[in-house]
Amino acid sequence: MTELTKKRPEFRNINAFTDLTTYxxxxxxxxxxLHRASGGLMFILLPLIVWLFDTSVSSELSFERFSAAFAAGIGFVPGWFFKLVVLAIIWAYLHHLIAGLRHLYMxxxxxxxxxxxxxxxxxxxxxxxxxxxxxxAKLFGLY
Incomplete structure:
Protein backbone atom coordinates (compact mmCIF):
# COMPACT_ATOMS: atom_id res chain seq x y z
CA MET A 1 0.00 0.00 0.00
CA THR A 2 1.40 3.35 -0.99
CA GLU A 3 1.39 6.44 1.17
CA LEU A 4 -1.04 8.11 -1.21
CA THR A 5 -3.64 5.39 -0.77
CA LYS A 6 -6.07 6.29 1.96
CA LYS A 7 -6.83 3.51 4.42
CA ARG A 8 -10.56 2.69 4.53
CA PRO A 9 -12.08 2.65 8.01
CA GLU A 10 -13.03 -0.69 9.50
CA PHE A 11 -16.30 -0.93 11.36
CA ARG A 12 -16.26 -3.82 13.76
CA ASN A 13 -18.49 -2.56 16.55
CA ILE A 14 -20.66 0.23 15.19
CA ASN A 15 -21.55 2.87 17.77
CA ALA A 16 -24.92 4.41 16.87
CA PHE A 17 -23.89 7.83 18.19
CA THR A 18 -20.47 8.21 16.57
CA ASP A 19 -20.21 5.84 13.59
CA LEU A 20 -23.62 5.96 11.90
CA THR A 21 -23.11 9.55 10.76
CA THR A 22 -20.03 8.54 8.75
CA TYR A 23 -21.18 5.07 7.63
CA LEU A 34 -37.26 0.53 4.08
CA HIS A 35 -38.77 -2.92 3.46
CA ARG A 36 -38.78 -3.53 7.21
CA ALA A 37 -40.01 -0.01 7.97
CA SER A 38 -42.87 -0.31 5.47
CA GLY A 39 -43.93 -3.62 7.00
CA GLY A 40 -43.87 -2.06 10.46
CA LEU A 41 -45.83 0.96 9.25
CA MET A 42 -48.51 -1.26 7.71
CA PHE A 43 -48.72 -3.27 10.93
CA ILE A 44 -49.09 -0.14 13.08
CA LEU A 45 -51.71 1.34 10.74
CA LEU A 46 -53.63 -1.93 10.38
CA PRO A 47 -56.56 -0.76 12.57
CA LEU A 48 -56.92 2.31 10.34
CA ILE A 49 -56.75 0.16 7.21
CA VAL A 50 -59.49 -2.14 8.54
CA TRP A 51 -61.64 0.87 9.50
CA LEU A 52 -61.14 2.43 6.06
CA PHE A 53 -62.14 -0.78 4.31
CA ASP A 54 -65.10 -1.47 6.60
CA THR A 55 -66.41 2.08 6.31
CA SER A 56 -66.07 2.16 2.55
CA VAL A 57 -68.01 -1.07 1.89
CA SER A 58 -70.59 -1.30 4.71
CA SER A 59 -73.34 0.86 3.23
CA GLU A 60 -73.96 3.90 1.09
CA LEU A 61 -74.26 6.07 4.19
CA SER A 62 -70.96 4.86 5.61
CA PHE A 63 -69.30 5.43 2.23
CA GLU A 64 -70.55 9.03 2.30
CA ARG A 65 -69.04 9.43 5.78
CA PHE A 66 -65.84 7.86 4.46
CA SER A 67 -65.72 10.32 1.56
CA ALA A 68 -66.46 13.25 3.87
CA ALA A 69 -63.50 12.30 6.06
CA PHE A 70 -61.20 12.89 3.09
CA ALA A 71 -62.95 16.08 2.00
CA ALA A 72 -63.64 17.90 5.27
CA GLY A 73 -61.96 15.78 7.94
CA ILE A 74 -63.30 14.35 11.17
CA GLY A 75 -63.36 16.46 14.32
CA PHE A 76 -60.14 18.43 14.64
CA VAL A 77 -58.27 16.29 12.07
CA PRO A 78 -58.34 17.91 8.60
CA GLY A 79 -59.04 15.95 5.43
CA TRP A 80 -55.58 16.53 3.95
CA PHE A 81 -54.07 14.76 6.98
CA PHE A 82 -56.17 11.66 6.24
CA LYS A 83 -54.96 11.81 2.66
CA LEU A 84 -51.32 12.00 3.79
CA VAL A 85 -51.79 8.99 6.08
CA VAL A 86 -53.40 7.03 3.26
CA LEU A 87 -50.56 8.10 0.95
CA ALA A 88 -48.11 6.69 3.52
CA ILE A 89 -50.09 3.43 3.55
CA ILE A 90 -50.01 3.33 -0.27
CA TRP A 91 -46.24 3.84 -0.30
CA ALA A 92 -45.71 1.25 2.44
CA TYR A 93 -47.79 -1.34 0.60
CA LEU A 94 -46.17 -0.73 -2.78
CA HIS A 95 -42.62 -0.61 -1.43
CA HIS A 96 -43.14 -3.69 0.74
CA LEU A 97 -44.65 -5.61 -2.18
CA ILE A 98 -41.96 -4.67 -4.71
CA ALA A 99 -39.06 -5.11 -2.27
CA GLY A 100 -40.53 -8.44 -1.17
CA LEU A 101 -40.69 -9.63 -4.78
CA ARG A 102 -37.08 -8.47 -5.19
CA HIS A 103 -36.02 -10.52 -2.15
CA LEU A 104 -37.96 -13.56 -3.35
CA TYR A 105 -36.37 -13.32 -6.80
CA MET A 106 -32.90 -13.10 -5.28
CA ALA A 137 -52.10 12.35 -7.66
CA LYS A 138 -55.36 10.43 -7.97
CA LEU A 139 -55.91 10.59 -4.21
CA PHE A 140 -55.41 14.36 -4.11
CA GLY A 141 -57.67 14.84 -7.14
CA LEU A 142 -55.12 15.91 -9.73
CA TYR A 143 -56.78 13.69 -12.35
Whole structure:
Protein backbone atom coordinates (compact mmCIF):
# COMPACT_ATOMS: atom_id res chain seq x y z
CA MET A 1 0.00 0.00 0.00
CA THR A 2 1.40 3.35 -0.99
CA GLU A 3 1.39 6.44 1.17
CA LEU A 4 -1.04 8.11 -1.21
CA THR A 5 -3.64 5.39 -0.77
CA LYS A 6 -6.07 6.29 1.96
CA LYS A 7 -6.83 3.51 4.42
CA ARG A 8 -10.56 2.69 4.53
CA PRO A 9 -12.08 2.65 8.01
CA GLU A 10 -13.03 -0.69 9.50
CA PHE A 11 -16.30 -0.93 11.36
CA ARG A 12 -16.26 -3.82 13.76
CA ASN A 13 -18.49 -2.56 16.55
CA ILE A 14 -20.66 0.23 15.19
CA ASN A 15 -21.55 2.87 17.77
CA ALA A 16 -24.92 4.41 16.87
CA PHE A 17 -23.89 7.83 18.19
CA THR A 18 -20.47 8.21 16.57
CA ASP A 19 -20.21 5.84 13.59
CA LEU A 20 -23.62 5.96 11.90
CA THR A 21 -23.11 9.55 10.76
CA THR A 22 -20.03 8.54 8.75
CA TYR A 23 -21.18 5.07 7.63
CA UNK A 24 -22.34 4.96 4.01
CA UNK A 25 -24.99 2.30 3.57
CA UNK A 26 -25.36 0.99 -0.01
CA UNK A 27 -28.64 1.53 -1.82
CA UNK A 28 -29.58 -2.15 -1.42
CA UNK A 29 -29.21 -1.71 2.34
CA UNK A 30 -31.56 1.28 2.33
CA UNK A 31 -34.14 -0.72 0.36
CA UNK A 32 -33.86 -3.54 2.87
CA UNK A 33 -34.32 -1.17 5.82
CA LEU A 34 -37.26 0.53 4.08
CA HIS A 35 -38.77 -2.92 3.46
CA ARG A 36 -38.78 -3.53 7.21
CA ALA A 37 -40.01 -0.01 7.97
CA SER A 38 -42.87 -0.31 5.47
CA GLY A 39 -43.93 -3.62 7.00
CA GLY A 40 -43.87 -2.06 10.46
CA LEU A 41 -45.83 0.96 9.25
CA MET A 42 -48.51 -1.26 7.71
CA PHE A 43 -48.72 -3.27 10.93
CA ILE A 44 -49.09 -0.14 13.08
CA LEU A 45 -51.71 1.34 10.74
CA LEU A 46 -53.63 -1.93 10.38
CA PRO A 47 -56.56 -0.76 12.57
CA LEU A 48 -56.92 2.31 10.34
CA ILE A 49 -56.75 0.16 7.21
CA VAL A 50 -59.49 -2.14 8.54
CA TRP A 51 -61.64 0.87 9.50
CA LEU A 52 -61.14 2.43 6.06
CA PHE A 53 -62.14 -0.78 4.31
CA ASP A 54 -65.10 -1.47 6.60
CA THR A 55 -66.41 2.08 6.31
CA SER A 56 -66.07 2.16 2.55
CA VAL A 57 -68.01 -1.07 1.89
CA SER A 58 -70.59 -1.30 4.71
CA SER A 59 -73.34 0.86 3.23
CA GLU A 60 -73.96 3.90 1.09
CA LEU A 61 -74.26 6.07 4.19
CA SER A 62 -70.96 4.86 5.61
CA PHE A 63 -69.30 5.43 2.23
CA GLU A 64 -70.55 9.03 2.30
CA ARG A 65 -69.04 9.43 5.78
CA PHE A 66 -65.84 7.86 4.46
CA SER A 67 -65.72 10.32 1.56
CA ALA A 68 -66.46 13.25 3.87
CA ALA A 69 -63.50 12.30 6.06
CA PHE A 70 -61.20 12.89 3.09
CA ALA A 71 -62.95 16.08 2.00
CA ALA A 72 -63.64 17.90 5.27
CA GLY A 73 -61.96 15.78 7.94
CA ILE A 74 -63.30 14.35 11.17
CA GLY A 75 -63.36 16.46 14.32
CA PHE A 76 -60.14 18.43 14.64
CA VAL A 77 -58.27 16.29 12.07
CA PRO A 78 -58.34 17.91 8.60
CA GLY A 79 -59.04 15.95 5.43
CA TRP A 80 -55.58 16.53 3.95
CA PHE A 81 -54.07 14.76 6.98
CA PHE A 82 -56.17 11.66 6.24
CA LYS A 83 -54.96 11.81 2.66
CA LEU A 84 -51.32 12.00 3.79
CA VAL A 85 -51.79 8.99 6.08
CA VAL A 86 -53.40 7.03 3.26
CA LEU A 87 -50.56 8.10 0.95
CA ALA A 88 -48.11 6.69 3.52
CA ILE A 89 -50.09 3.43 3.55
CA ILE A 90 -50.01 3.33 -0.27
CA TRP A 91 -46.24 3.84 -0.30
CA ALA A 92 -45.71 1.25 2.44
CA TYR A 93 -47.79 -1.34 0.60
CA LEU A 94 -46.17 -0.73 -2.78
CA HIS A 95 -42.62 -0.61 -1.43
CA HIS A 96 -43.14 -3.69 0.74
CA LEU A 97 -44.65 -5.61 -2.18
CA ILE A 98 -41.96 -4.67 -4.71
CA ALA A 99 -39.06 -5.11 -2.27
CA GLY A 100 -40.53 -8.44 -1.17
CA LEU A 101 -40.69 -9.63 -4.78
CA ARG A 102 -37.08 -8.47 -5.19
CA HIS A 103 -36.02 -10.52 -2.15
CA LEU A 104 -37.96 -13.56 -3.35
CA TYR A 105 -36.37 -13.32 -6.80
CA MET A 106 -32.90 -13.10 -5.28
CA UNK A 107 -33.63 -16.12 -3.08
CA UNK A 108 -35.01 -18.24 -5.93
CA UNK A 109 -32.55 -17.23 -8.66
CA UNK A 110 -29.52 -17.00 -6.35
CA UNK A 111 -28.91 -13.58 -7.91
CA UNK A 112 -26.83 -12.18 -5.10
CA UNK A 113 -24.20 -9.86 -6.47
CA UNK A 114 -23.25 -6.28 -5.83
CA UNK A 115 -24.32 -5.19 -9.32
CA UNK A 116 -27.70 -6.90 -9.18
CA UNK A 117 -28.31 -5.59 -5.67
CA UNK A 118 -27.70 -2.03 -6.79
CA UNK A 119 -29.71 -2.24 -10.01
CA UNK A 120 -32.65 -4.03 -8.39
CA UNK A 121 -32.63 -1.50 -5.53
CA UNK A 122 -32.87 1.35 -8.04
CA UNK A 123 -35.76 -0.39 -9.82
CA UNK A 124 -37.51 -1.05 -6.49
CA UNK A 125 -37.24 2.58 -5.38
CA UNK A 126 -38.21 3.95 -8.81
CA UNK A 127 -41.28 1.70 -9.08
CA UNK A 128 -42.50 2.22 -5.53
CA UNK A 129 -42.03 6.00 -5.58
CA UNK A 130 -43.36 6.35 -9.13
CA UNK A 131 -46.50 4.31 -8.46
CA UNK A 132 -47.02 6.17 -5.17
CA UNK A 133 -46.84 9.50 -7.01
CA UNK A 134 -49.37 8.33 -9.60
CA UNK A 135 -51.80 7.01 -6.98
CA UNK A 136 -51.17 10.05 -4.77
CA ALA A 137 -52.10 12.35 -7.66
CA LYS A 138 -55.36 10.43 -7.97
CA LEU A 139 -55.91 10.59 -4.21
CA PHE A 140 -55.41 14.36 -4.11
CA GLY A 141 -57.67 14.84 -7.14
CA LEU A 142 -55.12 15.91 -9.73
CA TYR A 143 -56.78 13.69 -12.35
Missing amino acids: RLPLAGWVSI DVAHAVSKEFGKSSAIVTLALSIGLTLVLG
